[in-house]
Amino acid sequence: MRIGLFDSGIGGFSVLKKVIELCPDNSFIYLADTARLPYGVKTNNEIKKIAEEISSWFSYQKIDAFLVACNTTNAIALDVLKNNLDVPVFDLIGSAASTIKESRVGVLATPSTVKNKAYTNAILDIKPKTFVIEQPCPDFVPMIEMDNINSDEITDVANGYLQPLLKQKIHSLILGCSHYPLITPLLTEILPSGVKLIDPAEALSLKLKLFMDSKTSNFSKRRKSVDLKFYVTSNLENFPNKAKHWLDVFPEVNLVSLQKKGWVS
Ligand code: DGL
Numbered sequence: 001m002r003i004g005l006f007d008s009g010i011g012g013f014s015v016l017k018k019v020i021e022l023c024p025d026n027s028f029i030y031l032a033d034t035a036r037l038p039y040g041v042k043t044n045n046e047i048k049k050i051a052e053e054i055s056s057w058f059s060y061q062k063i064d065a066f067l068v069a070c071n072t073t074n075a076i077a078l079d080v081l082k083n084n085l086d087v088p089v090f091d092l093i094g095s096a097a098s099t100i101k102e103s104r105v106g107v108l109a110t111p112s113t114v115k116n117k118a119y120t121n122a123i124l125d126i127k128p129k130t131f132v133i134e135q136p137c138p139d140f141v142p143m144i145e146m147d148n149i150n151s152d153e154i155t156d157v158a159n160g161y162l163q164p165l166l167k168q169k170i171h172s173l174i175l176g177c178s179h180y181p182l183i184t185p186l187l188t189e190i191l192p193s194g195v196k197l198i199d200p201a202e203a204l205s206l207k208l209k210l211f212m213d214s215k216t217s218n219f220s221k222r223r224k225s226v227d228l229k230f231y232v233t234s235n236l237e238n239f240p241n242k243a244k245h246w247l248d249v250f251p252e253v254n255l256v257s258l259q260k261k262g263w264v265s
Contacts, residue, residue, distance in 0.1 A: 001212060003092050004058045004087075005067035007033040008039040009145050010177035012069030016203035020226055021069065022209045027060050027212045029228040033258065035143040035234035038141045039072040040110020040177065047112065051077030053258040055084035065086055065211065067204065069203070072110050075118030090208050092178065096200035097122035102172040104131045106165035106195075107175030119176050131166050137161045137177070144179045147245070153185065162190055172196040182246065231256045 003019070005012055009032050018029060029055065033039075039047060039259050041190040051073050058066060068074045068081060068091040075093060082089050100123050107119045114136040139157045148154055165173065173195055174183050181199045188197065224238050239253045 001064045001215075002027045002062060003031065003060055003067060003208075004029045004063035004075075005032070005069040006033065006054050006058070007178055008037040008072075009141070009179070010182070010242050011141070011144075013243070014178050014181035014199070015069035015201040015204065016228075018199065018205045018237040018246065019208060019225050022154070023212055026212075026227055027229075029058075029063065029229045029231070031057065031231045031256070032233070032239065034232045034239070035055045037145065038110070039070060040112050040141055042072075042112055044112075044116070046074050046077040047073055048080050050258075051080040052084060055081045057256070057258050059085060064244075065208065067208070068092060069072045069139065069178050069201075071118075071200070072112050075109075075113040075116045076083065082175070083258075088211060090205050090211075091202050092200035093118050093122050093176075095203035095207050097126055098175055100130065100172070100174075100198075103127075103129065104168065104170045104171075104172075106134075106170035106244060107134040107171045107176045108137050108140075108161060108165075108173065108180055109174065110135060110141065111138050113176055115194065119174060131168070133165055135161050135165055140183070141179050143184050145216070146179060149183050149186065151231060154183070155190075158183070158186055158190055161194050163192065166192070166195075169199060170195060172198050174198045174200065176200070230254070233258060254261060 003026055007097045064087055066087055066089045071092050074091045078091055109170040114134045116146050125134050143154050228251055230251050233252055235257045238255055240250050
């Protein structure tokens, strides 16, 4: 199967990794909209416009399924993505919300995701009595993109973000931005052992796997290995190293403009 996914930068790597673990031997097209990173401080209108451009680019890529590997776009413009694509769309927020069992849940996410209360609404739709507290984390994405992930600085920042949630005695913590699973070791160190860490990519991968299993006959010519294609909207030079660091591949990366129309796959 040919699967499309996108993020503003390297955050979607955390989703790609989980999906490859469960659904290997497929073809993946990863788009990083690096020219407009970070998404998490943008307005709803900006994110909707971005979602339109991204989905229209992917509509030329002959994909069989699409993964929303960015929570901010998921929170604000899922309808735009779904309307513009004629393949099944798998999202992080809906997938994670349907698996929540705890009654006190914390969410770490970008300021734009938190402002839209997407996780709170998605969880309360399914389990109305759940207590949900969302914490905006504006400093994480720039730090993770700069690979500033083992410093006292990020430890202090993480402590600051987690304290209000821990005061509320949360039982689980959702990593509501796809960049955050990349700092799981740091978060695990700070969190008390009783708090369960939830990476929404796990629920998304399971849904994708179920979908694939149900379609096996239609896609019987399965690949025998994973095939990865990467596209960025700027900073072409840095991206192969980032992919090497996080995914252990050194891919060819292509520069693409999302504004220009008339793409070919
Ligand atoms: N990783 C994305 C998310 O899940 C976007 C983060 C950003 O660019 O601010 O929200």
